[in-house]
Amino acid sequence: MTQRALRIWATQSFAAFGVFALLAQSYQAVWDRSPFPGHAGLVAVVMAAGSIAFGLLRARPASAVTRSFDHPRCRIAIVPGDLFEQQDAHLVIGFTDVFDTDPADSRIVNEGSVQAQFLSREYDGDLNRLDADLRTALAGEPTRSTVLRADKAHGKLDRYPLGTVAVLGMPRRHFFCVAYSTMSGGLVARSSADVLWHSLSRLWDAVEEHGGRQPLAMPVTGAALARVDALDQQSIVRLILLSFVAASRERLRTSQLRIVLRPEDFARIDRLELRAFLDSL
Incomplete structure (x- = not known):
C-alpha cells in the first residue's frame, strides 16, 4: 500500500468510526439506553472492523483513473488495455526522427514495440505500404538533415524535425505518427523530457487539425525504448x-x-497519486 493509500485508509477509517460512535451516542441520548445493552465490547469490535473495512474500500485503487473537465468540455482516462483495440479512437504511434519502420530481427525497430505492433496489426505486416503512406504524409514536411550511409548502416537516412507528425489512416480513424526521439547511427533511439514536451505540443496541434474532436488513444510515449531516462513511467504519464x-x-x-x-504496467502505477495529480490540474 502506498503512502497516499495509507493516509486515505487511516483518514476514512477514523471518520467512519467517528460516525458510528456519534450514531451510538445519539441513540443513547434520545432513548436513554444503550443500543445494544450488555454487548458494548462486541459493538466496539464490530464498529472498529467496519471502519477499517470502509477505509480499505475507500483506499482501493480504481479500475481506471478518469476526470471530466467543463472548460473546455473533455475527458481524460488512464486505463489498462490494448491500444489497438481502441476502435472508437484515433491512435498515437511514436517514431524516431527518421521514421524507421523495419522490425526484422529487432535491429532497427524492436519487435515488441508499439511501432512494430502498428505495422503488424494495422498494416498486416506490409512494410512497403506503410513506408509509402509515410512518404505521402511527410511529402510537405522539410527534412533537417540527411545522414550518410557510412554513418548509419541500416534504415532510413532523412531526418525530420523532432515533433513532426505524419497523419495516416482515414478521417474516421487516424494514426498520428509523431517523431519524439532521435535515432543514432548505431540504431539507438534517445529522447528527453524537453523533446517529449515539444513533440506532445506538436501532436496536440495535429490532433486539433485532423482529429475532428474524436477520442484519442495513446500509449505512454517515451517510457521504454526512447530512453527518457530522467523520468519513470508515472512521471511521463504526468x-x-x-x-x-x-x-x-x-x-x-x-x-x-x-x-x-x-x-x-497499469497494476504497477500509483493510481491514487495519478488521480490526485489529475484533480489538481
Whole structure:
C-alpha cells in the first residue's frame, strides 16, 4: 500500500468510526439506553472492523483513473488495455526522427514495440505500404538533415524535425505518427523530457487539425525504448497529462484523451497519486 493509500485508509477509517460512535451516542441520548445493552465490547469490535473495512474500500485503487473537465468540455482516462483495440479512437504511434519502420530481427525497430505492433496489426505486416503512406504524409514536411550511409548502416537516412507528425489512416480513424526521439547511427533511439514536451505540443496541434474532436488513444510515449531516462513511467504519464491540459486550456483538441497502459504496467502505477495529480490540474 502506498503512502497516499495509507493516509486515505487511516483518514476514512477514523471518520467512519467517528460516525458510528456519534450514531451510538445519539441513540443513547434520545432513548436513554444503550443500543445494544450488555454487548458494548462486541459493538466496539464490530464498529472498529467496519471502519477499517470502509477505509480499505475507500483506499482501493480504481479500475481506471478518469476526470471530466467543463472548460473546455473533455475527458481524460488512464486505463489498462490494448491500444489497438481502441476502435472508437484515433491512435498515437511514436517514431524516431527518421521514421524507421523495419522490425526484422529487432535491429532497427524492436519487435515488441508499439511501432512494430502498428505495422503488424494495422498494416498486416506490409512494410512497403506503410513506408509509402509515410512518404505521402511527410511529402510537405522539410527534412533537417540527411545522414550518410557510412554513418548509419541500416534504415532510413532523412531526418525530420523532432515533433513532426505524419497523419495516416482515414478521417474516421487516424494514426498520428509523431517523431519524439532521435535515432543514432548505431540504431539507438534517445529522447528527453524537453523533446517529449515539444513533440506532445506538436501532436496536440495535429490532433486539433485532423482529429475532428474524436477520442484519442495513446500509449505512454517515451517510457521504454526512447530512453527518457530522467523520468519513470508515472512521471511521463504526468507530463502527458500536464501537456494536454495546458494545450486544451487554449483550445479544445479532442473530446477525450485516453492513455492506454498494458495491464501489468497499469497494476504497477500509483493510481491514487495519478488521480490526485489529475484533480489538481
